[in-house]
Amino acid sequence: MFIVRLAVLVLWALYAWDMGQIPPSGLNAFGKFVALSFFFVAPALYLLPTFEAWLRKHRNISSIALVNILLGWTLIGWVVAEAWALKKAEPVTVESAAVANKVESGAHRECPYCAETILAKAKFCKHCHKEVEPLANSEQMSSADIEALARGNRG
Numbered sequence: 001m002f003i004v005r006l007a008v009l010v011l012w013a014l015y016a017w018d019m020g021q022i023p024p025s026g027l028n029a030f031g032k033f034v035a036l037s038f039f040f041v042a043p044a045l046y047l048l049p050t051f052e053a054w055l056r057k058h059r060n061i062s063s064i065a066l067v068n069i070l071l072g073w074t075l076i077g078w079v080v081a082e083a084w085a086l087k088k089a090e091p092v093t094v095e096s097a098a099v100a101n102k103v104e105s106g107a108h109r110e111c112p113y114c115a116e117t118i119l120a121k122a123k124f125c126k127h128c129h130k131e132v133e134p135l136a137n138s139e140q141m142s143s144a145d146i147e148a149l150a151r152g153n154r155g
């Protein structure tokens, strides 16, 4: 809910800025608090793109933070950083692509007739020579396979 956070921060900053225009003598405690909060809300608003990137565990968070901090004051830099932070990371990461490749080339399953381990793509069982249905990609992986792959992937 980036829009909500942005709206709240902008409204708060404007409100606090407005309060800041009134001389302190004309403000009650709440008014002073709101006026002072500008010094917290304004930086928060400024750094919102970095925060959004952090929330999304963005891979380019350090670059986004740099653009945000160094160029944010140009407004264009801020918008660029925000757009970058909101940009979805590519759905297929290098890691998951590697897993998919491994699954495609090396996954095994059990022959339904003789219970020997055969390749998931096999059309014939190499042990009992019975015809077996080749499985679709998503069905190839047993939970054990996934675990093994995950373990191998982590190193």
Ligand SMILES: [Zn+2]
Pocket (backbone or CB within 6 Å): 111, 112, 113, 114, 115, 116, 125, 126, 127, 128, 129, 130
């Ligand atoms: Zn078999």
